[in-house]
Amino acid sequence: MEIVVAGHLCLDIIPNWQAGSLASIKPGAMIQVQGLKFSTGGAVSNTGIALKRLGFAPRLMACTGDDHLGSIVRSILRREGVNPDRIASVEGATTSYTIVLNPPGTDRAFIHYPGTNDTFAADAVDLRGLEPGVFHLGYPPLMRELYIAEGINLEAIFRRAKQGGWITSLDMALPDPHSEAGQAPWRRILARVLPQVDFFLPSLDEILFMLDQDTFYAVQSGSRSIDAELLDGLSGELLDMGAGAVGLKLGDQGLFLRTGAGIGGRLGEKWANRQLLSPIFQVDVQGTTGAGDTTIAGFLAGVALGMDPAEVVTLANGVGACCVETLSAIEGIPSLQEVQARIQRGWRRVLPTIPHPGWRAAQDGVLYGPMDQGEW
Ligand SMILES: Nc1ncnc2c1ncn2[C@@H]1O[C@H](COP(=O)(O)OP(=O)(O)OP(=O)(O)O)[C@@H](O)[C@H]1O
Numbered sequence: 001m002e003i004v005v006a007g008h009l010c011l012d013i014i015p016n017w018q019a020g021s022l023a024s025i026k027p028g029a030m031i032q033v034q035g036l037k038f039s040t041g042g043a044v045s046n047t048g049i050a051l052k053r054l055g056f057a058p059r060l061m062a063c064t065g066d067d068h069l070g071s072i073v074r075s076i077l078r079r080e081g082v083n084p085d086r087i088a089s090v091e092g093a094t095t096s097y098t099i100v101l102n103p104p105g106t107d108r109a110f111i112h113y114p115g116t117n118d119t120f121a122a123d124a125v126d127l128r129g130l131e132p133g134v135f136h137l138g139y140p141p142l143m144r145e146l147y148i149a150e151g152i153n154l155e156a157i158f159r160r161a162k163q164g165g166w167i168t169s170l171d172m173a174l175p176d177p178h179s180e181a182g183q184a185p186w187r188r189i190l191a192r193v194l195p196q197v198d199f200f201l202p203s204l205d206e207i208l209f210m211l212d213q214d215t216f217y218a219v220q221s222g223s224r225s226i227d228a229e230l231l232d233g234l235s236g237e238l239l240d241m242g243a244g245a246v247g248l249k250l251g252d253q254g255l256f257l258r259t260g261a262g263i264g265g266r267l268g269e270k271w272a273n274r275q276l277l278s279p280i281f282q283v284d285v286q287g288t289t290g291a292g293d294t295t296i297a298g299f300l301a302g303v304a305l306g307m308d309p310a311e312v313v314t315l316a317n318g319v320g321a322c323c324v325e326t327l328s329a330i331e332g333i334p335s336l337q338e339v340q341a342r343i344q345r346g347w348r349r350v351l352p353t354i355p356h357p358g359w360r361a362a363q364d365g366v367l368y369g370p371m372d373q374g375e376w
């Protein structure tokens with residue numbers, strides 16, 4: 001059974017900036033730095049490498065240019081033991097990159113080129129000849145061909161995957177509200193794509209932005225707080241649009257999972273009509289870069305291994321917790337056996353603070369909602 005991770009891939013170029021500040025960038029100025037680090041980023045790199053570290057052999061499908069940056073991306077992936085052979089090299093194109101300006105003691109600034117992520121089209125995903133397993137795609141809001149024309153290309157990719165017998169999974173990203181992606185008709189795009197998606201796995205802020213901007217801005221400004229009722233409303237709407245299951249990533253509040261009746265027919269009845277909230281595992285947080293992508297790697301690993309929903313969200317949280325223990329997106333990800341052993345040893349959870357009246361805490365550390373129809 002294959003696992004494919006498709007979508008956004010870029011190269012981070014990070015000068016080691018030890019002295020001075022962003023204010024020292026002036027016409028004619030030269031800022032001396034201490035070296036340079038390259039690191040791959042995006043859903044394809046983070047979720048792909050995390051799956052590899054967990055013990056899987058994911059196939060990566062993305063685009064780079066046929067340039068030096070593309071070679072660096074491939075060499076980094078190879079060093080991680082991930083095969084980049086299915087990453088398309090687009091003639092004459094420049095690989096998507098981000099120059100990270102990270103002076104000491106202040107906030108970072110980025111110089112970003114979307115490049116080949118914007119031109120990634122439906123033909124970049126070729127599943128022919130692969131044994132259908134799990135297909136994941138990340139970050140359409142950062143990939144122009146996937147959100148223009150009401151997401152017609154995104155729908156085509158997912159339709160082909162689902163018809164080919166793949167279990168399909170989709171993650172989002174938060175677009176800049178003023179950009180073309182931020183202005184795209186996300187509700188209509190979702191209505192078109194979600195019937196082809198088994199697992200829709202955005203973060204809460206992303207889906208609020210797409211479905212309910214008043215609440216999105218109210219939550220951002222602190223005038224509205226989050227509770228289980230809000231999560232039920234959003235996930236119910238997404239299930240009605242056709243998603244098989246909805247996982248909402250909630251940062252330090254954990255991972256919410258709601259499934260519909262239909263997914264039971266695809267993955268077994270244990271998946272039908274579920275309502276779970278998996279609290280985070282207690283860790284010393286160093287940095288949350290890659291938390292979403294690596295949590296998804298844990299989630300997909302659990303699905304690929306045929307685990308129950310509660311085991312899947314637990315594993316997802318476990319992998320996400322390992323991620324936030326280090327500054328880098330992937331350095332903290334251990335083998336599947338190590339994550340499972342840590343969970344079995346009684347790794348402590350931190351209960352969510354959002355109100356969840358009527359939910360039941362169970363032995364396995366997962367919270368079960370009043371609408372949950374699992375056998376327990
Ligand atoms: N403070 C924390 N402690 C433990 N685990 C955490 C913490 N923060 C996040 N996680 C884990 O990471 C998961 C995903 O985090 P988050 O909800 O921030 O994803 P995201 O918004 O998609 O992140 P990203 O910024 O990477 O796109 C959480 O569900 C949880 O499992």
Ligand SMILES: [Mg+2]
Nearest residue numbers: 172203292293
């Ligand atoms: Mg995310």
